[in-house]
Amino acid sequence: MTTDYNMKFQPQTAQFNSTLLQKYDCPTPRYTSYPPATELTTEFNHNEFLEAINRGNKAKSPLSLYFHIPFCQSACYFCGCNVIVTQQQARAVDPYLNYLSKNIESVSSFIDSDRPVVQLHWGGGTPNYLNLEHIEILWNKINQHYRFDEDAEISIEINPRYVDRNYILFLRHIGFNRISFGIQDFNPRVQEAINRVQPEEMLFNVMSWMREAGFESVNVDLIYGLPYQNRDTFKETIQKTIKLNPDRIAVFNFAYVPWMKPVQKNLPLEELPDATEKLAMLQMTIEELQAANYVFIGMDHFAKPNDELTLAQQAGKLHRNFQGYTTKPESELFGFGLTSISMLHDVYVQNHKRLKDYYRAIEAGQLPIERGVYLAQSDNILRRQVIMELMCHFRLDKRAIETKYNIHFDEYFSWEEQALKALENDGLIDLFSDRIEVTPIGRLLIRNIAYTFDAYSRVRQHHGFSKAI
Numbered sequence: 001m002t003t004d005y006n007m008k009f010q011p012q013t014a015q016f017n018s019t020l021l022q023k024y025d026c027p028t029p030r031y032t033s034y035p036p037a038t039e040l041t042t043e044f045n046h047n048e049f050l051e052a053i054n055r056g057n058k059a060k061s062p063l064s065l066y067f068h069i070p071f072c073q074s075a076c077y078f079c080g081c082n083v084i085v086t087q088q089q090a091r092a093v094d095p096y097l098n099y100l101s102k103n104i105e106s107v108s109s110f111i112d113s114d115r116p117v118v119q120l121h122w123g124g125g126t127p128n129y130l131n132l133e134h135i136e137i138l139w140n141k142i143n144q145h146y147r148f149d150e151d152a153e154i155s156i157e158i159n160p161r162y163v164d165r166n167y168i169l170f171l172r173h174i175g176f177n178r179i180s181f182g183i184q185d186f187n188p189r190v191q192e193a194i195n196r197v198q199p200e201e202m203l204f205n206v207m208s209w210m211r212e213a214g215f216e217s218v219n220v221d222l223i224y225g226l227p228y229q230n231r232d233t234f235k236e237t238i239q240k241t242i243k244l245n246p247d248r249i250a251v252f253n254f255a256y257v258p259w260m261k262p263v264q265k266n267l268p269l270e271e272l273p274d275a276t277e278k279l280a281m282l283q284m285t286i287e288e289l290q291a292a293n294y295v296f297i298g299m300d301h302f303a304k305p306n307d308e309l310t311l312a313q314q315a316g317k318l319h320r321n322f323q324g325y326t327t328k329p330e331s332e333l334f335g336f337g338l339t340s341i342s343m344l345h346d347v348y349v350q351n352h353k354r355l356k357d358y359y360r361a362i363e364a365g366q367l368p369i370e371r372g373v374y375l376a377q378s379d380n381i382l383r384r385q386v387i388m389e390l391m392c393h394f395r396l397d398k399r400a401i402e403t404k405y406n407i408h409f410d411e412y413f414s415w416e417e418q419a420l421k422a423l424e425n426d427g428l429i430d431l432f433s434d435r436i437e438v439t440p441i442g443r444l445l446i447r448n449i450a451y452t453f454d455a456y457s458r459v460r461q462h463h464g465f466s467k468a469i
Contacts, residue, residue, distance in 0.1 A: 015440035016283045020426055022275070028447040030299070031391050032322045033343060034384040035373060035456055040350055044372030050110055052347035052374075057112040061332045061345070064119035065146065066323060067100070067138070068337035070355075071129040073162060076196045077266040078184065078226060078254055082339040082353060083125045093134055096337075096355075099362045101141050103336050103351075106367060108145035111334075116149040118328050122156040128163055132170050139174055153178055153328070155217075160206040161198055168206070172213035179210055180219035180248075185226060186237045193227040193268060200240065207244050217247045217307065224281040225254030227271035231280040238285055242292045248309065249294060249302045250324075251285050253278070286444075298391065298446055301325055318392040325392070346375040378405070379455065382412075387450045394438035394446065419452045 029036040070084045071092050086092050120142070130138070148154075155178035156171060171179065183203060184196060191197045210218050220241060224234055241249060256272060258264040273281070286296065294302040295310045301324070303309040312318040312327040319329030322341045333343040338358050341350045349372035352358040361368040375381055382405050389396045398409040410417070420436070423429045428442030428449060442449055451457055 016286060017441050018279050020441060021279055021444060024445045024448045028451045031387055031447065031450050032320050032324060033348060034387045035380060037341065039456060040348060040371040040373045042371045044349065046367055046369055048374045049347055049349050049369065049372060052344040053110045056332050056344055060115060062116050062118040062330060064328055064331040064333040065117055066333060066335045066340055067122045068124065068340045069122060069127040069129060070125040070338045072126045073129065074195065075263050076194055077263055078194045078223060079263060080255060080261050081125065084355065093130060097134060097138060099359050100337050102362050103368060104141055104145055107334060113147065117146045118149045118152050118331050120152060120154045121323060124157060126159045127156050128158040128167065132167065136174065155179060160203055163206060165209045168209040169213050172215060177215060178217045179215045181206065182221040183241065184223045185229060186240045187233050189228045190226050204244065219248040219250065220244065220246045222249065222251045223254050224251060224285065225273060225278050227268050229273050229281065230277055231284050234281045235284055235288065238288045247304055247307050249289065251300050296443065297325060298443065313393060316393055320388055320391055348373050383453050383455060386453050390438065390450050391446055394443055396436040399434050416452050423449060
């Protein structure tokens with residue numbers, strides 16, 4: 001092949017091959033990080049986190065901040081997130097914001113004040129579980145301790161069932177410029193089965209308020225593989241989503257893991273679509289969204305051609321962190337609140353998952369860290385870049401890796417050679433002397449391709465990860 005690797009990146013359309021998808025449909029990490037979050041350990045030394053912060057201070061690395069609001073008004077039966085379902089808003093939120101404020105103060109004391117915040121995201125749970133007064137309290141606390149870049153991306157997730165026009169307008173007024181909400185499926189029967197009833201008219205009203213408010217980007221989430229779904233019914237959901245006209249669309253594969261998420265036991269197991277039907281839904285989704293001029297960014301994300309995700313991928317500047325795809329690869333991510341994960345250059349840490357443990361640590365004047373990992377070995381940093389390049393850009397420049405890490409690529413990764421050749425034989429990648437390129441067929445199996453370079457895969461079992469498709 002004579003393709004010039006240095007030519008300007010052109011978005012490819014993903015190609016569908018059901019035989020290969022079935023062959024490679026095995027559990028693999030989603031690679032929002034490398035090493036994956038499963039490698040974090042409770043034996044982690046907290047001082048390594050503080051030392052990593054100091055290294056970031058010296059490098060003047062910009063900041064990405066994540067705030068986790070774990071509360072929900074009701075349980076969604078498909079949910080795999082860390083949530084606390086309660087109707088007692090005041091009893092839940094007031095103490096949580098108090099401890100979250102102390103968490104903010106503690107961490108900010110270690111971070112140089114001249115490091116700008118280029119990204120902020122509130123996730124959950126349900127961030128709009130907070131009322132407008134709570135929103136303003138947390139917003140002011142964050143701004144008291146951190147300085148925002150004038151072009152910062154400031155985003156929030158909302159549950160469309162618990163907002164009105166005034167709430168949406170307030171979020172934009174206070175400073176949020178990006179917003180996302182979950183649709184999952186427009187079909188009423190599916191919505192009833194997953195305990196998340198959202199009438200179509202309501203969803204379109206919420207979108208109209210977001211456009212009226214002037215949000216720079218609106219993202220919606222869909223899920224395929226839910227009870228009562230099939231190719232025809234989900235096609236209606238895709239077509240209505242296209243009519244909704246969001247800037248970004250995430251289409252996730254539902255992972256049925258009731259042993260990990262007991263709430264899923266409420267779903268009618270006999271009504272879940274089988275593997276063949278799920279593949280049909282996936283193929284239809286890709287065809288419909290690409291026909292509607294959405295660009296397949298990778299994994300399960302689609303974006304308009306002029307969206308920043310698309311532009312960042314074309315420029316070779318797309319990255320992944322624990323929140324998914326990001327356009328700010330140079331920033332260090334700090335997570336606040338229950339279960340939140342911080343991702344510094346060579347250290348990852350996760351806060352406590354149980355509320356009482358999170359509160360107890362903060363009361364004791366400690367950082368509320370439950371586990372972490374220090375990327376002490378240069379091999380981890382090297383493999384992380386290789387995996388992220390493939391995940392984000394579907395190609396890898398061997399020579400650039402060799403120059404940066406002072407290695408001979410083919411010799412360093414000689415153990416992986418057999419697996420790479422097998423992937424090439426199946427048509428997932430093209431191997432060249434100076435590069436690796438993922439084919440249109442391989443784009444849908446990028447997790448499997450990245451898995452080849454995962455050193456932990458040699459000793460790790462597949463348990464705990466969702467399937468690739």
